[in-house]
Amino acid sequence: MAAALLGGCAANAVKLTSGSPSEAWAPNDDASSALLPGDPSDKAEGERQNFGVPGDQAASLITPPPQIKSGEVYELPELIDMAARNNPATRLAWDNARQAALAVGLAEATFLPSISANVIGGAQVWNQPLPVGINGKDSFTTTTEAIVPALALEWLIFDFGQRRAARDVANHNAFAANIEFNGMHQQVIYDVAIAYYRYGAAESRLKAARQTLANSRRIADAADARMARGLGTSVEVAQARQQVAQSNLRVVEAEGVLRDSYQGLLGAMGISPMTRMKVGDVSGRRLPRAIGEPTEAMIANALSQRPDVLAAYSRMKASEAGIRAAEAEFRPKVYLSAIAAGNNASFSAGGLPGIGQEATTAGVLVGVTIPIYSGGIRAAQLEQARTLSRSAATTYQQTQDTAVREIVIAADTLRTALASYHAASELTRAASITYDAALESYRNGLTPITDATVADSGLLDARQAQADAHAASLVAASSLAFALGAMTSREAATRIPAR
Template sequence: MLRESSVFRPSKLGACVLLSMALGLQGCATDALDNTSASPSTPWTPKGEAALPGDFSVTGPADVVVLPSSVSADLQPGRIYQLPELIDIAQRNNPSTRIAWEQARQLALASGMVEATFLPLITANVFAGRQQTSIPYRGLFDGDTHYADTTVSGVAPNLALQWLVFDFGQRKALSDAAKHNAYAANVNFNGAHQLLIYNVTRNYYQYGAAKSRLAIAEQVLVNSQRLLDAAESRYANGTGTTIAVAQARQHVAQSNLRVVQAQDMLRDRYQGLLGELGVSPRTQIQIASASARQLPKADDLAPLDSAIEAALSKRPDVLASYAAWKAAQAGVRAADADFMPKVFVAAATGTNKKNLSIGHLPSIGNQTTGTGVFLGVTMPIYDGGLHAAKRQQALSVSASAEAAFEKIRNVASREIIVAADALRSSLAAFDAADALVEAAAVTHDAAYDAYINGVATITEVTIAESGLLDARLARSDAHTASLIAASTLAFTLGAMTSNSSPEQAIDL
């Protein structure tokens, strides 16, 4: 049976070596979390070995800048929020960045766990047991059957070490693959920040466009009411007709309908923006308008050739795809190394204390201590083609990842070109719409003055009013489209940051 007096007396040298290694190697796997972002609201910046190995430029993720968390989490109803403040709120509240952050941490820990396989595994073990045996025998004097009870009990604690010291680079390949996957998760985390910034920016401009549309509709309603007053005045003076009054009232009703529709659109855009901010849909805040922002000329856009090359070296999706390809290549090396022998070291030190009890005789106890170190080699001989199938699978994954990388590079280049063309078209449309507004305003004012003086019909005035309305809406839409196109181009270039406007991000 077990006794409290049992003691563990390992070899002093073996115990010191094993315990020193055990204490010195704690926490190695979780140290990989240092290669991720400190929080979901702070994009990741490469440092040291966290940068992607190889010949691929990785300057991009460090360019993602987030404003300090200076905006209070409690939104202030009376405050007018600018775009950078809204982006900061979104980065601290939208769940998408937290999801990407946790995924990056998971793959960082996976990388740390692979690194831990380079280190020995040290375990403490205790084996204890008790065995009782009863042997029957016949008495010499009485002839009856008697039993001799024998009891053996003991405890054997030990400290064991297992260490794979050489495997022809298999663990190194697996480690490289894990590091590449962790890098991809980090740049995808930065990509989630850039996408969030872009979505907030786009919804912010769309909300501003809806606000401008409402202001235009309200101004048209005022003009329509003024025209109705003039028609009723002329009718009262005997110079107008009931048809003119009816037409003016119809124009007021149409203008009022436009106001109602514009108000509905504004509410929809407001909720879309709140959704990107990650706040309650019942939140009531005031948002600054971007309608007065000056736009450059289409001719001022910088050439795209150098911009495309720079973008391909820092876009998160391109970097993540490249890292996935590198991870797949490392998987091929790991599969090749799986065919090779492995050399391992095993060591153990421990003690064994036993007690022997026979019937009513005094107990006999003894204790032994032992330490051993072993060197072994293992090599696969036959596995039914399993290793060969794994290698073919790894080669297929690598080829697929390479094709995916080339596809993403081509898609990225095409997106940049399309975004640049859209920006040029929007800027040109804004210039044309701006000139149209000036001409339509002159026509409207002239038609209204002519009607007041009795030399024009109300139909001509309403036509001029509609023309001016269409021109103003076209200019407002072109202005918003230009801002969104600039944001889209900045996003496709991998330059979407929270501390600069889209024009600054693309060097307009």
């Protein structure tokens, strides 16, 4: 009956969750009541449809923002330093590297003997009935007590290189983990640089939008002045005000993009989105030199220092060592065992005086184990190791191909971005001249107001295109440096060759 009751309680535990896919879950006031029979339909309709969850104040504790100096403007080097100290991705990579290093220590420890100390103690009481009573006793009792301390040694002497292969696996994996740790810092440096330049582009677009708003107001002032002198029309005034409203809308949109870019920068740094700081202006930053096609020497040097390529190569070498470890499982193993023990025992029978005995023993054994049959486990493990090795080799080759492709694409992108910036700069100069001429011509009544508003919009487009091309050139230069494995420090991120 007790077993049936417990079985029923276990089945009732399903009431810890929702009664149906369309019914909200809610915790019970008393968790133990979930084991007792109950009817979920007892809930009110509102409770069954309320998909809110219970709050927990412990989950509301967030990481505080880093200390920001009031009034200080943070440039790219300071932002990179802050990201290196606060980004959780680098801490995770560091923990992975430490775990891989500990695995090396575990593999090396298998070469050493294992020594253990053991103590066994106990007592045994044996009562034997007597066929004839003696001195009023109808049974005979004996008691044996003993304590046996022992020191045991186990040592695997020879295993056809299995432990050495396992150590090689651990060493290669630890090397890969350390490379990936440095590579994660390179990734963080690159991400912060890209987010910084994009924030700068958003700031430049906002500046251009505000300049355009000022230009639109100048056109509106000219339309009001012509209207006051009886030379303009209400349509011209309405068109001018429409242009002001349109320019104001673009300012609002540019402000939203700037806020989004700022959060993107904080996200790349891995710090709290509640952080408030001033970010340096990148609009005056000089652009890198134009480059030609990547050479074979450039690509070979990049492959020799890119973290992802080196890590993939180490993983491949680790998988090859794993094959050797699996092959050694088919071969014999030679081991040595030794033991040193003592025996302290006592024996007493009935009312007779106890008898004590002390003894020591020691021995050394050398043994060989020869694997004969394991139901195919070793063969499956060997095939698994070979499959993993083939996959690691394919991953290494794929990583190389991806790296080469990224270098070529980054170089092409940089050339395109620099050419775009040159063209956008020429367009901005021409659009500025066109706007000034169109505004002056409208003031003098030589051209309609539409020429001025069109020139105003064209100047905005040209300025924003120039800002985007400037940022795109800086982003492309950073991408090329990252693809070449050269984004290794904050100095490398900020040291871009100028034209």
